[in-house]
Amino acid sequence: GENVEQHPSTLSVQEGDSAVIKCTYSDSASNYFPWYKQELGKRPQLIIDIRSNVGEKKDQRIAVTLNKTAKHFSLHITETQPEDSAVYFCAVGVKGYNKLIFGAGTRLAVHP
Amino acid sequence: NAGVMQNPRHLVRRRGQEARLRCSPMKGHSHVYWYRQLPEEGLKFMVYLQKENIIDESGMPKERFSAEFPKEGPSILRIQQVVRGDSAAYFCASSPARTENTEAFFGQGTRLTVV
Numbered sequence: 001g002e003n004v005e006q007h008p009s010t011l012s013v014q015e016g017d018s019a020v021i022k023c024t025y026s027d028s029a030s031n032y033f034p035w036y037k038q039e040l041g042k043r044p045q046l047i048i049d050i051r052s053n054v055g056e057k058k059d060q061r062i063a064v065t066l067n068k069t070a071k072h073f074s075l076h077i078t079e080t081q082p083e084d085s086a087v088y089f090c091a092v093g094v095k096g097y098n099k100l101i102f103g104a105g106t107r108l109a110v111h112p
Numbered sequence: 113n114a115g116v117m118q119n120p121r122h123l124v125r126r127r128g129q130e131a132r133l134r135c136s137p138m139k140g141h142s143h144v145y146w147y148r149q150l151p152e153e154g155l156k157f158m159v160y161l162q163k164e165n166i167i168d169e170s171g172m173p174k175e176r177f178s179a180e181f182p183k184e185g186p187s188i189l190r191i192q193q194v195v196r197g198d199s200a201a202y203f204c205a206s207s208p209a210r211t212e213n214t215e216a217f218f219g220q221g222t223r224l225t226v227v
Contacts, residue, residue, distance in 0.1 A: 012215075043219065097160065099160055
């Protein structure tokens, strides 16, 4: 089955810096790659997603890039703010239905 | 649209008791996915159900865990004879049909504590 690896597990940046989180996956048939943000005690919330027919997608300070050949995708957050501090999860959609396989998460801390 | 509703939000059970977690999907959604999140870990897929059918239960532990989604009413995740290792947050998500590549809408989760 699909296997998703996420790095780094923790990331500490200064406010205003950029943050990059990377994920690799194993099943070349996978074609849906969402990113979720989870604050302490809350549900995961979708922040951006990308499908395999595009290589990059951007939404204000957040962007995701996808390299299908290498089977990896990355989340980029620019101009980080303290409120970006949270745990971020990548996920891969299993082909055929809406089942998601999640990475282990990255705990991002943005220091003022 | 009230979104995906889960209850209870918090559940405390003693070892050996049963836990029942409920999930009502978004209006118009007939497919439900359950995930478990152990402390300090990512979400792990447990089971995928549509009304009256289990489609994929590859993530369910072989014993003590069961799930259903009856024709009427919410989906139920049932854990019998709970142990401390069952303490976790349990999230469900719903989708309108057997779709792929669409956003998963998560409920608020049920935080189970086994004492």
